[in-house]
Amino acid sequence: MRPPLDRTLGFDTFVVGASNRLAVAASRAVAEAPGTAFNPLCLYGASGTGKTHLVTAIALRAQAAAPGMRVEVTAGEEVTERLHRAIATGAPQHFAEAYADVDLLVVDDVQFLSGQHETQSALLRLFNRLQGAGRQLVLTSDRPPSEIPDVDQRLLSRLAGGLVVDIGPPDYELRLAILRNHCEARAIATHPGTLERIARLDAANVRELKGALNKLAAWQLAEGRTATVEEVDALFVDRRAATPPSPVGAVLPAAFTLGGGGPDGGESEPDEVDTDPFPLPDPACDPAALDEGRSMQLPRRAFADVVAEPGRRYTPLFVHGPAGCGKSFFVHALGNALLERWPARAVACLSGEAFVEGYVAALQAGTVDRWRATLRRADVLILDDVQALAGKARSQEELFHLFNAVQARGGQVVLTSDRPGRALGELADRLRSRFEGGLALALPPRGTRDRVPPAVAGGRDRSPAPRWVVDREALQLGRMGVEGRVMEGYR
Secondary structure, rough: OOOOOOOOHHHHHHHOOOHHHHHHHHHHHHHHHHOOOOEEEEHHHOOOHHHHHHHEEEEEEHHHOOOOOOOEEHHHHHHHHHHHHHHHHHOHHHHHOOOOOOOOOOOEOOHHOOOHHHHHHHHHHHHHHHHOOOOEEEEOOOOOOOHHHOHHHHHHHHOOOEEEEEEOOOOOOHHHHHHHHHHHHHHOOOOOHHHHHHHHHOOOOHHHHHHHHHHHHHHHHHHHHOOOOHHHHHHHOOOOOOOOOOOOOOOOOOOOOOOOOOOHOOOOOOOOOOOOOOOOOOOOHHHHHHOOOHHHHHHHHHHHHHHHHHOOOOOOOOEOOOOOOOHHHHHHHHHHHHHOOOOOOEEEEEHHHHHHHHHHHHHOOOOOOHHHHHHHOOEEEEOOOOHOOOOHHHHHHHHHHHHHHHHHHHHHHHHEEOOOOOOOOOOHHHHHHHHHOEEEEOOOHHHHHHOOOOOOOOOOOOOOOEEEEOHHHHHHHHHOOOOOOOOOOOO
């Protein structure tokens, strides 16, 4: 069953600016009178501009106005997968029947229909049928429909017959408004001028901007006070921009996650597919072996917060640093702490190389559905050395959909890399854009270490790592910070 729409993604929480005003007006009109205004409505823009927020708002408003309305929110790749399953079972008519009673159909990321001629033909017939019955169509794309390669001209003509609206990247003012809204919603206190500095950061999209706010909030919790403007500059020294972002902005990466289980999860998980045991964290990485000085205060805080509330505070948690800094030990220990604190949770922990090899092996054995279903059952996904997916486009695609599936179920995602996510140019933009949407942590280099735990078996980061000390009883309570520290002390 598809998770419910995220009710926080309504029109009332969408910040309107010059770059999205027309798209918001059109979306409101469609939500108020589905099937009569702008049919179909196609919204296009890069990642971080709000396409998925708007189509979710349309669906929520339409359902609120007409509780009996049937709304279907899906993704381009999910439509393809659904058609293929119908054909494989010898009942292609089931594809059209599945949408026969839909009053509002939202298809996210239609650019993935490129080259899918069979799916395009089926969609064209479906669109004609729905529009003939006065049903509403809403679509999103990362580019104008006319620029999507290898698409049936009849389908393009159908889309052009409605309203095609672009959503531009946010300018400085809109960035600042978004940051202030999030601070108010989360009761984050800041010094005057702090949010203005964050709004000027060299962030690729709004998701990274929110990730920066998460990092500031975590720092303030760890320090027990609000950061000064100078401390904000030091915290983001590698991401400062000399001037505010221009009104035009950069071209942003494509694709979104629909909060609470949206269509951007991509391929649907096959029904009733057998699964395999999870790859577990290395048991030698004992959380009780954690030890480091003041430079690790923020990572320790994040460690305890994730154990206390997996999937709630920092997801994804993105840990980066050079080989030997202890990041593999850190995340394997985190996995073991989660298993101990939440024994009923399903924790999957594997390296980037193992992820790629597992997918290749599944392709060879014809068990991709089983491999995919196994990982998508995870409540916690830990992927060590994500840079190992560089140059492997399909593995990145699988991780993109796995990432969305775990987050849509309210799960926790933890990743490590040898460099910041935004520096992983070998990975797809839409995948990298997700890495800094939670909390990005840089582990200090090995030079500050003293005692070391055993190397992580099966991981790439086998160099000696720091030794840590944790108050296990406090960790079980999931509390840390100014009020009561998990860490017993520094050695």
